[in-house]
Amino acid sequence: MNSLARLLREIPHPSGDALESGVDVIGDIAIVRYDPLRDMRAIGKKIIELLKNVRAVYGQEGGIEGEFRLRRLRHLAGEQGTVTVHRENGCQFRLDVARCYFSPRLSTERLRIAEMARDGEQILNMFAGVGVYSITVAKKREVHVESCELSRTAFEFHLENNSLNKVATRVNAVNDDAANLPSILKEKFDRILMPLPSNSDKFLGAALALAKEGAVIHYYRHVSAENLAEAKGVLDDELAPILPHRSETKVRKVREVGKRYLELAADIKLP
Numbered sequence: 058m059n060s061l062a063r064l065l066r067e068i069p070h071p072s073g074d075a076l077e078s079g080v081d082v083i084g085d086i087a088i089v090r091y092d093p094l095r096d097m098r099a100i101g102k103k104i105i106e107l108l109k110n111v112r113a114v115y116g117q118e119g120g121i122e123g124e125f126r127l128r129r130l131r132h133l134a135g136e137q138g139t140v141t142v143h144r145e146n147g148c149q150f151r152l153d154v155a156r157c158y159f160s161p162r163l164s165t166e167r168l169r170i171a172e173m174a175r176d177g178e179q180i181l182n183m184f185a186g187v188g189v190y191s192i193t194v195a196k197k198r199e200v201h202v203e204s205c206e207l208s209r210t211a212f213e214f215h216l217e218n219n220s221l222n223k224v225a226t227r228v229n230a231v232n233d234d235a236a237n238l239p240s241i242l243k244e245k246f247d248r249i250l251m252p253l254p255s256n257s258d259k260f261l262g263a264a265l266a267l268a269k270e271g272a273v274i275h276y277y278r279h280v281s282a283e284n285l286a287e288a289k290g291v292l293d294d295e296l297a298p299i300l301p302h303r304s305e306t307k308v309r310k311v312r313e314v315g316k317r318y319l320e321l322a323a324d325i326k327l328p
């Protein structure tokens with residue numbers, strides 16, 4: 058058990074559910090699942106007491122929602138204000154936790170992708186958010202990254218984060234719909250990232266139009282299934298009609314995102 062989980066076990070919770078599984082610390086802001094049956098303000102205060110680097114606690118109502126994949130937040134304790142700087146994998150990301158998508162739970166996945174990339178690659182990130190995957194890979198490898206993000210707010214933080222991490226000459230961000238990328242971009246890519254698991258399937262056509270021969274597509278998807286084997290089958294059925302000739306697809310579970318819901322990462326190698 059990590060120290061955060063150990064500290065959070067001290068917080069009383071009448072239902073007996075594990076509170077620690079619902080807490081994200083992003084920079085100096087903690088986000089805990091909002092449970093109307095609990096004294097959420099007391100929980101907020103306790104988190105501030107226990108976690109010395111946290112200055113604000115918010116409760117998240119519901120899931121990650123809408124086109125921009127946002128959290129609905131209620132202030133519980135500490136300072137007001139949802140802008141913070143999160144540090145991971147030697148990078149810094151400034152963002153507004155209420156107006157941009159960000160999950161600290163994906164830092165290992167970001168590092169995994171960055172380590173798979175090779176110097177000299179042209180990389181496309183179709184759903185860039187505040188630039189987390191793009192900047193992590195550009196810090197680690199000598200690559201050129203094109204990043205696309207539909208939300209104006211997340212896009213502006215992405216530009217700021219490019220400068221903050223000194224990768225602005227290697228990462229170019231556009232504020233557009235990823236569906237338009239085939240008509241915007243002239244070049245093709247060695248590696249394409251599709252971190253929009255809720256509906257990345259709608260954009261596979263655009264990704265294929267921009268992929269070089271032998272390119273790798275990192276395809277993220279939420280799949281409803283009891284276990285990984287069943288989830289792999291569902292994903293395979295989804296990909297077969299669109300990509301009948303993919304030469305190799307490695308599928309792994311990134312995390313559980315709900316009851317009977319898994320987030321999968323498929324590394325698809327094109328022929």
Ligand SMILES: C[S@@+](CC[C@H](N)C(=O)[O-])C[C@H]1O[C@@H](n2cnc3c(N)ncnc32)[C@H](O)[C@@H]1O
Binds near residue numbers: 126189
């Ligand atoms: C699940 S988030 C991932 C963001 C980032 N890659 C990360 O891991 O933090 C998906 C992002 O895609 C953006 N998005 C949604 N639809 C899009 C579209 N059609 N074109 C480009 N970006 C889109 C959302 O605003 C959101 O920032």
